[in-house]
Amino acid sequence: xxxxxxxxxxxxxxxxxxxxxxxxxxxxxxxxxxxxxxxxxxxxxxxxxxxxxxxxxxxxxxxxxxxxxxxxxxxxxxxxxxxxxxxxxxxxxxxxxxxxxxxxxxxxxxxxxxxxxxxxxxxxxxxxxxxxxxxxxxxxxxxxxxxxxxxxxxxxxxxxxxxxxxxxxxxxxxxxxxxxxxxxxxxxxxxxxxxxxxxxxxxxxxxxxxxxxxxxxxxxxxxxxxxxxxxxxxxxxxxxxxxxxxxxxxxxxxxxxxxxxxxxxxxxxxxxxxxxxxxxxxxxxxxxxxxxxxxxxxxxxxxxxxxxxxxxxxxxxxxxxxxxxxxxxxxxxxxxxxxx
Numbered sequence: 332x333x334x335x336x337x338x339x340x341x342x343x344x345x346x347x348x349x350x351x352x353x354x355x356x357x358x359x360x361x362x363x364x365x366x367x368x369x370x371x372x373x374x375x376x377x378x379x380x381x382x383x384x385x386x387x388x389x390x391x392x393x394x395x396x397x398x399x400x401x402x403x404x405x406x407x408x409x410x411x412x413x414x415x416x417x418x419x420x421x422x423x424x425x426x427x428x429x430x431x432x433x434x435x436x437x438x439x440x441x442x443x444x445x446x447x448x449x450x451x452x453x454x455x456x457x458x459x460x461x462x463x464x465x466x467x468x469x470x471x472x473x474x475x476x477x478x479x480x481x482x483x484x485x486x487x488x489x490x491x492x493x494x495x496x497x498x499x500x501x502x503x504x505x506x507x508x509x510x511x512x513x514x515x516x517x518x519x520x521x522x523x524x525x526x527x528x529x530x531x532x533x534x535x536x537x538x539x540x541x542x543x544x545x546x547x548x549x550x551x552x553x554x555x556x557x558x559x560x561x562x563x564x565x566x567x568x569x570x571x572x573x574x575x576x577x578x579x580x581x582x583x584x585x586x587x588x589x590x591x592x593x594x595x596x597x598x599x600x601x602x603x604x605x606x607x608x609x610x611x612x613x614x615x616x617x618x619x620x621x622x623x624x625x626x627x628x629x630x631x632x633x634x635x636x637x638x639x640x641x642x643x644x645x646x647x648x649x650x651x652x653x654x655x656x657x658x659x660x661x662x663x664x665x666x667x668x669x670x671x
Contacts, residue, residue: 332397332398332458332489332490332493333396333397333487333488333489333490334394334395334396334453334457334487334488334490335394335395335396335397335486335487335488336392336393336394336482336483336484336485336486336487336488337392337393337394337395337437337484338392338393338394338484339392339481339482339483339484339486340387340388340389340390340391340392340393340440340482341387341388341389341390342387342388342389342481343385343386343387343388343391343392343481343482344385344386344468344470344476344477344480344481344482345383345384345385345386345457345459345466345467345468345475345476345477345482345488346361346362346363346364346369346383346384346385346386346466346467346468346476347362347363347369347381347382347383347384347465347466347467348362348363348366348369348370348380348381348465348467349361349362349363349465349467349590350362350462350463350464350465350467350469350475351464351465352464353463354571354594355594357594357595358463358472358594359469359471359472359590359591359592359593359594360574360590361465361467361468361469361475361590361591362465362467362590363384363386363450363467363590364386364448364549364589364590364609364613365406365448365450365609365610365613365614366609366610367610367638367642368405368406368448368449368450368610369384369386369405369406369450369452370642371403371405371427371450371505371642371645372384372403372404372405372406372450372451372452373403373452373456374505374642374645374646374649375403375405375427375428375429375452375503375504375505375649376401376402376403376429376452376453376454376455376494376497376503377454377497378452378454378455378456379456382452382456382457382466383456383457383459383466383467383476384450384451384452384457385450385451385452385482386448386449386450387409387440387448387449387450387451388447388448389442389443389447390441390442390443391404391409391411391439391440391441391442391443391449391451392438392440392451392482393437393438393439393440394437394438395416395435395436395437395438396432396434396435396436396438396453396490396493397434397435398434398490398493398495399431399432399433399434399493399495400431400432400453400454400455400490400493400494400495401429401430401431401432401453401454401494401495401496401497401500402429402430402432402438402451402452402453402454403427403428403429403430403451403452403503404424404426404427404430404440404449404450404451405426405427405449405450405452405505406446406448406449406450406614407443407445407446407447407448407449407614408426408443408444408445408446409426409440409441409442409443409444409449410423410440410441410442410444411423411424411426411438411439411440411441412424412438412439412441413430413432413436413437413438413439414436414437414439415433415436416433416434416435416436416437417435424438427504427505427506427507428503428504428505429454429497429500429503429504431495431496431500446614446616447613447614447615447616448613448614453490453493454492454493454494454497455490455491455492455493455494456490456491456492457488457489457490457491458489458490458491459476459477459488459489461475462474462475463475468480468481469591470549470591471591498650499649499650502648502649502650503649504648504649505645507641513618513619513620514540514619514620514621514622515611515612515615515619515620515621515622516621516622516623516624517604517605517608517611517612517621517622517623517624518604518605518607518608518623518624518625518626518630518631518634519575519577519602519603519604519605519623519624519625519626520602520603520605520625520626520627520628520631521601521602521625522600522601522602522603523600523603524567524599524600524601525601525602526562527561527562527563527564527565527567527579527599527601528559528560528561528562528579528599528601529560529561529562531560532559532560532561532562532583532601533559533601535557535558535559535560536559536585536601536602536623537623537624537625539556539557539622540556540620540621540622541554541555541556541584541585541620541621541622542554542555542556542618542619542620542621543555543615543616543617543618543619543620543621544617545617547617548589548591549589549590549591550588550589550590550591550592550593551578551586551587551588551589551592552586552587552589552612552613552615552621553584553585553586554584554585554586554587554621555584556584556585557583558582558583558584559579559583559584559585559601560583561579561583561599564581565579565580565581565598565599566597566598566599567597567598567599568597569595569596569597570595570596571594571595572588572592572593572594572595572596572600573588573603574588574589574590574592574606574609575587575588575603575604575605575606575608575609576588576592576596576600576603576604577600577601577602577603577604577623578596578598578599578600579598579599579600579601580598581598585601586598587604587612589609589612589613602623602625605626605631605634605635606631606635607631607634607635607637607638608634
């Protein structure tokens with residue numbers, strides 16, 4: 332009961348929601364960059380939201396299963412197809428829904444047409460032992476995931492409880508509006524060291540349209556644009572860093588800290604991106620644009636509550652009978668055809 336990797340894509344690792352509780356000891360939290368997409372992929376398949384998924388960057392995996400299974404692909408808009416093992420017929424697959432995959436059929440997740448990172452979940456989950464309470468891969472420390480590294484051709488990933496079918500397959504669809512524009516506005520809470528920056532510097536930060544640079548990675552998103560002016564330098568006594576912290580180094584150009592960030596840092600942080608908007612950021616490609624908009628803590632909490640409500644509605648939706656089951660006339664019409 333395994334998934335066999337034919338081609339791993341550009342950068343594919345096993346990730347979950349992160350290794351929590353160890354940052355005080357200097358160990359990064361890590362985890363999926365787009366946690367909304369990772370959670371959604373697992374929910375589509377009745378997995379725990381904490382289960383591991385494959386995070387694919389720009390180019391997806393090509394693989395086959397040695398048992399029938401059900402999968403889901405979420406996140407960036409990839410171009411998945413499946414090649415029938417017996418006939419060789421190639422079929423395009425939809426995103427954001429539960430999909431049956433037969434034994435031996437070759438799944439090719441393709442490339443990202445929009446967005447950057449996609450997430451592949453399998454029904455029943457991957458049978459990978461957690462390290463420090465998490466399946467997440469820490470590439471720098473070579474810990475967790477599949478042998479502490481990115482996937483490569485020939486890897487065989489064990490599956491926990493493969494499922495050939497799930498209840499209500501036609502209802503297992505996630506419908507949500509994705510960010511497809513090259514420019515995204517993210518909400519930030521000012522601080523905790525915004526007093527290190529002049530009024531001119533703050534005005535620049537909130538009015539400038541920044542560009543994502545090619546130096547961005549899982550540790551941080553580096554931006555290019557007008558430098559943010561400080562009052563008297565940006566060095567501080569190192570303190571803790573959370574996902575979304577916007578550091579301003581000596582160059583004056585923002586760096587947004589992400590999943591594999593260090594646990595502490597010595598540059599002043601002008602603002603913090605709210606957790607609801609981090610998925611927008613992590614799907615930006617090189618040269619895509621980013622703007623910042625300040626909100627209060629209360630406004631950020633309202634947005635978080637709205638996201639939680641939408642996620643709960645999605646959980647209930649996948650257990651609803653499809654329209655064909657609810658509409659008696661449609662059912663009668665289909666049954667009558669059996670006797671014609």
